[in-house]
Amino acid sequence: MIARLIEGVPRRALVMLGVLLLALIVAPLIASDYLLTVLILILYFAYIGQAWNIMMGFAGQLSLGHALYVGLGAYAAAAFYVHFGVGPWLGLMVAVPVAALAGAFIGFLAFRFRVAGVYFAILTIAVAEFARVGFDHWSWTSGSSGLFLPVAQYSHNDLWLLRGQPVMFYYVILVATVLAFIFCRALLQSRVGYFWLAIREDEEAARSSGIDTFHYKMVAVVISAAMTSFAGVFYAFFYNNLFPEQVFHISRSIEIILGPIVGGIGTLFGPVLGAFVLTGLGETITAVLAAAGIDLPGAKQVFYGICLLLVIMTLPDGIWPWLCKRIGLAERDK
Amino acid sequence: MSALLTIDAVSKRFRGLVAVDRLSFEVPAGGIYAVIGPNGAGKTTLFNMIAGAFAPDGGAISFAGERIDGLPPDLICRRGIGRTFQIVRPFPALSVEDNVIVGALLHRHHVLDARAHAQDVLRRLDLYDKRAQRASSLTLPDRKRLEVARALATDPKLLLLDEVMAGLRPTETDRIVAILKELNRDTGLTILLIEHVMRAVMALAARILVLHHGAAIAQGTPEAVVRDPAVIHSYLGAEDVSA
Amino acid sequence: MPADIYLNVAVGGVLTGLVYGLMALGLSVIFGVVRVVNFAHGEMMTIAMYIAVTLFSAFHLDPLLMLVPIATVLFAFGYVLQAGMINAFITRPEHSQFLLLVAMAIIMVNVLLILFGPDAQGVQTSYSFDSFQFGRLIVDATKAYAGIAAIVVALALFVFFRSTRVGTAIRACADNYTGALVVGLDVKHLYALTFGLGTACVGAAGVMLVLIADVTPSLGPAYTLLAFVIVITGGLGSMPGALIGGLLIGLTEAMAGLLFSPSAKSMFAFAILVLVLLFRPQGIMGKRAAS
């Protein structure tokens, strides 16, 4: 099994991967609270980026509404915790099916009625907006006034209820990101992974090669949605408050997909690299502006936008494919 | 000999234009059968109907004794009809080997089995040495061959080849002819091919169907067909068919 | 509630919808010709709105008089953006184009935020509270002017595309890109021109919208979404479709705001979008492309 996963991976890549993982494991020992929070954010985006990449990078279906699955996961787990005292891990039993169902719903509508390309992307936005307005008016989740998880000073970490200090959250999201990475690698090497790539490359040719494209596109949406919902559960228990206006907003969906596009769409490292680069960039800009004594709301985003522009104009395929050539890892096409 | 594929009074119209007009013929199992005809005769349209890209407006298509007209392309491929596209469409960003693995996975559940099978197919088609290249980097003749390989990897009983020899040099054409003959002999694969290169058609086909304005104007052995006055008049013209 | 109020709200919704339609027309023209989805469309509209607000508060220039100048400024803005940056992306995959325009949108929103702050701004003209009365129907003057101006601008655009040489050349580019290159049309210039026309539409729409609604920097994405909804409802690439889509969405939002709650308005617009996507994916006025 492990042998299959690392088959064909250059030795140097494995070594680098090992070093990176080791660095991430020991990071909390030396990182300040601030740095730890940034790392949590990076891993969070790396995880979701990986999930989104399954749909877009592998199966070629552009979703611009992934905030929907984050929000559904977050609200499902949080509401069950607030109302019934059900912990997040059991809450996942609700969150994952709810998000998967939403994904299946969108997928079914789109793929049955041949809504594709830009139209598909806009359908995903529309459903997310639907959810945003719907949750604004749903009193069970406190509507637009927001759902709050009870918080206290935690002297010890309760992993089962996800109540505790940032270090615990850090390791939870690290494990999730590593698992997601391995899972995606396994998917790419499996039958379904090959079928997805075929669909992404040329759907009609894929069908003529015997692939039930409807079925495999559905599989991609459902897996992606289900994975994304875990990030929502994490979000709810890490931030302890949820507002429809925030979690379902289109800008959340955009945030999710910037990382994988900047990092390199369809690649395994793209989402991870993109998360590091973009979150790192954002924090650096904040720090530089603070040091320069500039306190303008919006200034940070302007610089961020300019950097995004520069990246997309100079490296249209993303940073990772370019980096691969630079460091001599002749990457195959996945 | 029993027929593997039966086309029965099949028609297809595009708006006003009748592309295929109540066409009937049978392809016997185990044979190599060619469809020729001038540009726009309806050959590709015929293939598209057999392969399920679109349903006929009328008539019936049966494969191995069962109706297949109107089925979607993936189910038709599953039943054992592999196809190539006249305007090639390999999966551009995938390697040559991965392209063929996709086909091989149709009836194999493990990627390792599929890869082994794909490599066999690639060897047969002289593409083995190029297996690590991206499909988009291949030359057009190689891309055509890659399409044959991908279709072949799905283990078809019937292979539909749409002008896979267009643009090849004569030596390359001879090589493909040899490969197809070998396949047909070794595996009993039935081949239905559309081809303008008469040299290949004469060398391969046991029977030829000549299509003109969507209808068959002649069918029979190569020798009989090329002597048919109607065929000479409407298609072969001054072309040298003895080559 | 008296029956009149339904009629009044409906007419108000239709007039506002015409302005929305003009905004969406810009998106539709750009997509129809350049084949790029302008994900910064709403942001461009807020730029126009701020220009109008500033000119009004600083020099008391009436937005209606500033319609043409501001549209011209937006035209130049769009022309330069297309020629300078977007043109390199027209053959790239959708997600690349998306990222490019989203990056531009982020910059626009936040530059506006820096310049104008987060609070809502608007204009109060001498006719802001006027209204016309036709029997029992009462129409706000601002909405009437805005709606009429939207129709005039849209008509001008129709005429331009139908009966000028440049307009015909642009349509040729849209129908057949390679063909246009072959016959020697300067496609890059024509694309930039089209993009500029699209942004001029959105600029004109923005100027009229300040008569009806206040503006904040964060409204950009919401207007972008609204433009998508309208354009897909009406038929992507169809000019009359954009106006009809705008009209329909404006009417729907107004009625939904009256009958349910104003905050649920967008839900109805999206419901229409989903229905259209499912049952008439080419849009109300669109032609079905070969799938």
Ligand SMILES: Nc1ncnc2c1ncn2[C@@H]1O[C@H](COP(=O)(O)OP(=O)(O)OP(=O)(O)O)[C@@H](O)[C@H]1O
């Ligand atoms: N999808 C389609 N829509 C409309 N018309 C079509 C379509 N496909 C084919 N046609 C028309 O049907 C007729 C037959 O086309 P077809 O492609 O089957 O010809 P062909 O025999 O394969 O020609 P060639 O030798 O050039 O490949 C042509 O007039 C063509 O323009």
Ligand SMILES: [Mg+2]
């Ligand atoms: Mg043909």
